[in-house]
Amino acid sequence: MGNTDDFFSSNQKLPSKIKTEIVRKYLRAWSVILSSKHKKIGYVDLFSGTGYFIDKDGHREPSTPIEVMEFCACYYRDMAKNFYIHFNEPNVEYFNALSENLKNHRMWPHIQRRLTLTHEFISAENLEEFIRPYPCLYFLDPFGYGGYSIESISKILSGRGNDILFFFNFNRFNMDISHPSEKIKSQSEIFLGVESKAELLEKIHSLHGREKQKAIVDHIWSALENCLPEKCYVVPFEFEFQDKERTSHYLVFVSKNITGRKIAREVMSGLRTEEGGEFRFSLKKSQKTQGLFSNYYLLGDLLLKRFSRQQVTVREIINIYDTENPRNSYVDKDYKDSLKQLREQGIIAVEKPDGKRVPDSQMPDTSIVTFLR
Ligand SMILES: C[S@@+](CC[C@H](N)C(=O)[O-])C[C@H]1O[C@@H](n2cnc3c(N)ncnc32)[C@H](O)[C@@H]1O
Incomplete structure (x- = not known):
C-alpha cells in the first residue's frame, strides 16, 4: 500500500x-x-x-x-x-x-x-x-x-x-x-x-x-x-x-x-x-480466455455444460446455476446476454410458454430454453 x-x-x-x-x-x-x-x-x-x-x-x-x-x-x-x-x-x-x-x-x-x-x-x-x-x-x-x-x-x-x-x-x-x-x-x-x-x-x-x-x-x-x-x-x-x-x-x-x-x-x-x-x-486490459463460442461470456460455456440436452425456463437456469454456484459473480443480465449469444449460434432454441417465437432482443424469465447439444 x-x-x-x-x-x-x-x-x-x-x-x-x-x-x-x-x-x-x-x-x-x-x-x-x-x-x-x-x-x-x-x-x-x-x-x-x-x-x-x-x-x-x-x-x-x-x-x-x-x-x-x-x-x-x-x-x-x-x-x-x-x-x-x-x-x-x-x-x-x-x-x-x-x-x-x-x-x-x-x-x-x-x-x-x-x-x-x-x-x-x-x-x-x-x-x-x-x-x-x-x-x-x-x-x-x-x-x-x-x-x-x-x-x-x-x-x-x-x-x-x-x-x-x-x-x-x-x-x-x-x-x-x-x-x-x-x-x-x-x-x-x-x-x-x-x-x-x-x-x-x-x-x-x-x-x-x-x-x-x-x-x-x-x-x-x-x-x-x-x-x-x-x-x-x-x-x-x-x-x-x-x-x-x-x-x-x-x-x-x-x-x-x-x-x-x-x-x-x-x-x-x-x-x-x-x-x-x-x-x-484491473487497469490493464484483460487477457481473459475466450469462451468456446467466440465471445467472452464463459458463462455460455458453463450453461451449455450444465444444461446439455435439457429443456428449462430462463428463470430456472438462473436459479439452478446460482444455487449450485453460490459464489458466482453473475447478474441476470449476464445470463440473458449469454443465452442470447447461444441462441445466435444456433446452440439453443428459445420459445414462449405458448410456443410463440421470442424476439431476438428479448430473453424473458418465463421463456423455455432447449439446449440442442
Ligand atoms: C484506507 S483509510 C480509510 C479511507 C476511508 N474509508 C475513505 O473511504 O476515505 C484507513 C483509515 O483507517 C484508519 N485506521 C488505521 N488503523 C485503524 C484502527 N486500528 N482502527 C481504526 N482506524 C484505523 C487510518 O487512520 C485511516 O484513516
Missing part, C-alpha cells in the same frame, strides 16, 4: 473511487429496503479517514464519509429521520479534519443529532462495542486487514439486518501468513483464529501463485459463509495492482440476506472492468 501517512494528501486513486462507489450505491439500495421495515437504521464506518482527498494544488475530492453525507442530502433530507451515522477515526489529525469537514457540510444541521463521532483504535477485541442494536451497514476500511477478525465480523452479522463491506488487503495477508516474525504472523492468526490459520497453512504449504491465492480466498470466504449457524453470503470484488497483474486487495460484501447479495452483485457488476466477467477491477 506504500506510505499511508500521506494517503489523503494526493488525488483519490481509481480503485479507491470504485470502493467508495460500491459503498454509496449499496447503502442507497439497502437503506430504501431497510427503512421501510425498521424505525431506525444506520451506517457505521470505523476507519473513516478525513472525508476528502486533497492534492498538492488544493483540489478536493470527496471520499466515503462525505459521499455518505451527500447521500443523506439527496435521499434523507425530508424523507426519513430514522437514519443514524457513526464515524470513527483514531488518527488525531485525520479525526480533526473529518470533524471539520462534516461540520462544514450542508447536511450537518439536519443530521448532527443522529451522527456520532469517535476516535478509537479498533481491534478485533473492541470492535463489538461499536455494534448498534438496530440494522446498520458496516464499512471496515483499514489499510491492511487489521482491526477486525472473522469472529468480530460474525458478531456484526448476527444482528438483524446488518450487512458488511470490508477491505481485505490480500497482498499483505499473503506476505504475512508465513512471515518469520512472530508479531507479523500473529496478525493473520488474529484474523482467522488459531485453528483456522493452521488449517490454511496445511492447505497452502505446496502451492504458489494463483493456486495459492485461490486456496487462501476460498478458505476465508468459506469461513465467512459458515461463521453463523445460518448461511451467510459473500461477494468479493477484486482489485488488481495498477502496474501488475496481481491482486492487491478485495472489497468483500457479507450478509445473511439473499436480497442483499443480489443488490451487491448488481452494484459490483456495474463497476467491474470486464462486462460479463468476474467482479474485478
Whole structure:
C-alpha cells in the first residue's frame, strides 16, 4: 500500500473511487429496503479517514464519509429521520479534519443529532462495542486487514439486518501468513483464529501463485459463509495492482440476506472492468480466455455444460446455476446476454410458454430454453 501517512494528501486513486462507489450505491439500495421495515437504521464506518482527498494544488475530492453525507442530502433530507451515522477515526489529525469537514457540510444541521463521532483504535477485541442494536451497514476500511477478525465480523452479522463491506488487503495477508516474525504472523492468526490459520497453512504449504491465492480466498470466504449457524453470503470484488497483474486487495460484501447479495452483485457488476466477467477491477486490459463460442461470456460455456440436452425456463437456469454456484459473480443480465449469444449460434432454441417465437432482443424469465447439444 506504500506510505499511508500521506494517503489523503494526493488525488483519490481509481480503485479507491470504485470502493467508495460500491459503498454509496449499496447503502442507497439497502437503506430504501431497510427503512421501510425498521424505525431506525444506520451506517457505521470505523476507519473513516478525513472525508476528502486533497492534492498538492488544493483540489478536493470527496471520499466515503462525505459521499455518505451527500447521500443523506439527496435521499434523507425530508424523507426519513430514522437514519443514524457513526464515524470513527483514531488518527488525531485525520479525526480533526473529518470533524471539520462534516461540520462544514450542508447536511450537518439536519443530521448532527443522529451522527456520532469517535476516535478509537479498533481491534478485533473492541470492535463489538461499536455494534448498534438496530440494522446498520458496516464499512471496515483499514489499510491492511487489521482491526477486525472473522469472529468480530460474525458478531456484526448476527444482528438483524446488518450487512458488511470490508477491505481485505490480500497482498499483505499473503506476505504475512508465513512471515518469520512472530508479531507479523500473529496478525493473520488474529484474523482467522488459531485453528483456522493452521488449517490454511496445511492447505497452502505446496502451492504458489494463483493456486495459492485461490486456496487462501476460498478458505476465508468459506469461513465467512459458515461463521453463523445460518448461511451467510459473500461477494468479493477484486482489485488488481495498477502496474501488475496481481491482486492487491478485495472489497468483500457479507450478509445473511439473499436480497442483499443480489443488490451487491448488481452494484459490483456495474463497476467491474470486464462486462460479463468476474467482479474485478484491473487497469490493464484483460487477457481473459475466450469462451468456446467466440465471445467472452464463459458463462455460455458453463450453461451449455450444465444444461446439455435439457429443456428449462430462463428463470430456472438462473436459479439452478446460482444455487449450485453460490459464489458466482453473475447478474441476470449476464445470463440473458449469454443465452442470447447461444441462441445466435444456433446452440439453443428459445420459445414462449405458448410456443410463440421470442424476439431476438428479448430473453424473458418465463421463456423455455432447449439446449440442442
Ligand atoms: C484506507 S483509510 C480509510 C479511507 C476511508 N474509508 C475513505 O473511504 O476515505 C484507513 C483509515 O483507517 C484508519 N485506521 C488505521 N488503523 C485503524 C484502527 N486500528 N482502527 C481504526 N482506524 C484505523 C487510518 O487512520 C485511516 O484513516
